[in-house]
Amino acid sequence: MKFTNGYWLTRPGVEALYARSPYELSVGPDGRSIDVLATTRVVTGRADTLNLPTFRIHATSPAEGIIQVQATHWKGTRTCPGFPVHEQDPDSGFVKASAQGAGDGEVGEDGASVTLTSGNLSLTMTKGPVFDMAFACEGKELTHARGKSLARFALAPDAAVSTQPVGEFGVAPTARAYDESPVFTAIQLGLSVGERVYGFGERFGPYLKNGQSIDIWNEDGGTASEQGYKDIPFYMTSKGYGVLVNNRGHVSFEVATENTETVQFSVPGEVLDFYLIAGPNPERILERYTALVGRPAKVPAWSYGLWLTTSFTTKYDEKTVTSMIDGMAQRHIPLSVFHYDCYWMREFHWTDFQWDRRFFPDIEGTLGRLHREKGLHVCAWINPYIGQESALFDQAADKGYLVRKPNGDIWQTDLWQAGMGLVDFTNPDACKWFKEHVKHLLKQGVDAIKTDFGERIPADVVWFDGSDPASMHNWYTQLYNQTVFKAIEEVYGKGQACLYARSATVGGQQQPVHWGGDCESTFNGMAQTLRAGLSLVSSGFGFWSHDIGGFEGARPDPAVYKRWIAFGLLSSHSRLHGSTVYRVPWLFDEEDQRRGVVNPPEQTAVSVLRKFTRLKISMMPYLYQVGLGAHERGVPVMRSMFMEFPDERTALDCDRQYMLGPSLLVAPVFSYTGDVEYYLPKGVWTDWFTGRQVDCRQSGQWMHEKHGFDTVPLWVRDGTVLVTRQGQESTEYAYGTDSTVSVFLAHDGRTSATVTEEDGSSLVFQAERSGSTVTITSSDGREFTGCLGMGEGKPSRNGRLVLSAD
Structure with missing residues (x-):
């Protein structure tokens, strides 16, 4: 949602109140939080404090590497609830607050500061004539809110500001922001030159979100629109941090749009609440984020079929x-x-x-x-929903299980099922x-x-x-x-x-x-x-x-x-x-x-369906293990190239390919002709279907190919031990028994893979290459030795050793 008209002006009907100057800086009595009273203009004497609106900023840490910031203009107003979170033990010692030259009120001099540290993440607020809030990881700045960044916008009824969600289930049927709320609170977090932004849940537009306006408001809008079924007020950037806006309602993001140097997010009301989550890489960000808001349950093996x-x-x-x-x-x-x-x-x-x-x-x-x-x-x-022809409709209505209108009537609609009501969970x-x-x-x-x-x-x-x-x-x-x-x-x-x-x-x-x-x-x-x-x-x-x-x-x-x-x-x-x-x-x-x-x-x-179904079944020892990683650490089964290769410039923008777990690169074909273009990051890659190797150790490489329907670019990353089992009719089998262990190791060294059964038992396969000889040792005491180019009497392909682990 945009409130300004260019850099200097606000839109017609919008009155802006900006946090201009941190005035009072203090450390919480528990030594684990900081508080700042920010004024909306610079105070030069006591008389300046009259008729002066303020913001109260409170920062604390629910878990290591995560800092929560709450900014409030009026604390007596009703606020939208946040999300349930899992906090760590406050006595675990991961967080501390400190002050440098800070006093109370006008006693503190410009330059005084308070800092909250949580693991490798810190938040510092500095007193002075300009609002200054900076986040850093291990001393390196991640992002900041400086100058005209924290704001409260009051709207006139005819304000030239609109909410994007409209219609019967929209925020405001008129699409006027004023009809949603006459007041919004927003903040702008700075972006570095070249910094990229990702996330926000299921969005069907470009994966790279820079330049997009995004409203967090679930809609049934199909996949060819800006609406989404799973809108998540969370993003992460290529700078190594993530942000969760802690608000269950309508959150509006302007990603390098209203201000091309920032991500702005706004919410209705007088209070803004968000978490900043340190990395330094996407995997670590998601580990911390999912530890905070919950990790996926373990899914049954049969569901992968x-x-x-x-x-x-x-x-x-x-x-x-x-x-x-x-x-x-x-x-x-x-x-x-x-x-x-x-x-x-x-x-x-x-x-x-x-x-x-x-x-x-x-x-x-x-x-x-x-x-x-x-x-x-x-x-x-x-x-x-329960249609009114259903016997359950009357039952639910009588017991008060359906959502009602303010006048006491049951809320009903003919959209989908005639006269249907909505279960009140x-x-x-x-x-x-x-x-x-x-x-x-x-x-x-x-x-x-x-x-x-x-x-x-x-x-x-x-x-x-x-x-x-x-x-x-x-x-x-x-x-x-x-x-x-x-x-x-x-x-x-x-x-x-x-x-x-x-x-x-x-x-x-x-x-x-x-x-x-x-x-x-x-x-x-x-x-x-x-x-x-x-x-x-x-x-x-x-x-x-x-x-x-x-x-x-x-x-x-x-x-x-x-x-x-x-x-x-x-x-x-x-x-x-x-x-x-x-x-x-x-x-x-x-x-x-x-x-x-x-x-x-x-x-x-x-x-084609037979081939790829059987291929997936054969890879269940690998896929099930990767799925356990999602459950245990919050790292997804499918990953973008940015998530797996955050340090590769070219990989940051690739959204027509992905990694399936850490080891398999997939580039779907989006053409009738079978032509496909994709990027292989740095490393050595082996084509799963042909055994062809491509050495990208010096630099990544763009590939241009033509594929029949029975193949797709599917590459195995160097350093992989891939356990598979051919000929299975189901995804439920003993993954570590009678399987094939394939080693992809282009140089001397060691690598390993863990295979976990659905009952929780596991095997570790350790592979070591020395020259042309590879030795595989399993954690149950078995050992296999073979030469590259031959495994169990079968010729391997370009350095891929295949050994049967019976």
Whole structure:
């Protein structure tokens, strides 16, 4: 949200009040916080303190390497709640505050300062005629708020300032900022020359956020817009720090826009609260950030396999479902999960948790057969709305479980399901009631729940617990997903719960998995989806998926579908889903045949899906280990090039490729011709499919290639020990038994890999190269020795040693 008109003026109807001068500096009585009273003009004598507005700035540290800053103009006003955080023991000694030449009030001289130190991070505020707040890491400045940076903006009713979210579920139906709040508080944090900004949750525009205006307000806007399903008021920069704005409501960011030298963020009201998180690198920032707001739960091994859905508006029954599942098995395509989308319930009755008995007369028997005979897990779709035709509507209304208007009426809308109401998850009894319905579904044989929607939350309602409606718009999704996730954990246990959620806010990463929403079935839709995924995982989310082939449109072009398969199966989670057409591969081969397109056997949709599904299954020892890293440390499974190579200038802007864990580089193909351009960072890289090596030790290298549908740029990083197992039909197997250990080591030295089973037991494979000989030792006492170029009688490829670890 922009309040100024150029550098010197404010917009019409906007009155600005800036923190001009730190006046009183003090250290908190506990020695772990600092306080500053900042005046809005320079005080030269006592008379200047009359009629003088001030800001109170309080800084403390909830955890090592993190500093929280709260800036308040009027403290008697109602403020939007912040996010639940995990604080460290204050007696652990990671934080201290100190003063240098600081006194009380006008006694302190210019140049006096107070400093709060937390681990390697410090915040210093200096007294003087200019507002001066600086953050540093190990003595090196990260960012600052200097001069006209901290401000309170008062708006006239006709102020020339707008809020971007509009409409029935927007911040202000008129799009006038005044109608959201007559007062906003903002701060600008400085950017260095060349500093890049990333994050903000799931954003479908460029991954590099410099030059963008971003509103944190969840919307159901598709993937070709500036709106997002998972808006997160968190960003990190190439300078080595992250920022979380601690506000559940509408947060507006101007990323090098209103002021090209800063990131500005503003919130309605008189109080601004944010955390600054030190790195020095993206991985360390995310470790600290997720320790603060929560890390992803461990996901079950079966969830990594291929998911197939009924798609959205298709007509289906048990016969249809069985034909799809059997069709996959007949074509030797391993399937892990079958998902029932919306129409497992009767139309107009969503969500009533009742199977439509016209099409599923014996659902318990059906689900039992899918488990026993097909070896599948099952997912079912729900949303937090209840149509008024559902018997649950009257029940929920009578018990007070639906959100109400200020006049006491139940809030209803015809958008989606006729006359539907919204479950009030601020009511503990409503949560218990909803959980019991979810548990009934699970006990029927459902293993996972797709929690759709959660973005269209009205602002003109009354909540059971009295929550501010503006704060509930984004926060609602967390209460919704949390309720369902707890139900699954209570039935199946921790580590076995899995959601498939569309909406989220800060904290949502604790309830994986999330998918990328309703994308277009085009190469542009595919690229938008990847950009959004990279932004989301740069915002603390460890696991992410998307609709292979795209969602919107009758049927994607077979070329788009096949290119998306490689991208989808080389993601943390993989689902075939669409709108009006089943996403089974043989339909796309039939489409090619109708068009007269002749594909070689290995280039058909069936063959491509089979190949990449089996490739992912074979890599489960690696992928499951990387997933544990997301759970234990907050480091995502998929990573942008910036996250993995923050010191490489060229890698900072790459948003059409990514790392799958620390060792695999993937560059999806976004063209009909198969042409692809991507960047290999410094190091030695081995092509997974051909064994070709590229030596980039002197400098990174741009690659230009053409790929068939059955390959994709997939490179293994030097220093990798990759454990795989071929020929498996499921993602659930013993990862350290009967596997292949591949060593990628271009020079003499040591490297290792850990393989952890789902029961928690683990093996470590240590590899050492000396000349052309490589020795692998496992932690259970086995040792293997071979020469580069030969392993277990099999010729290796360009320095890749392959040894069977039985």
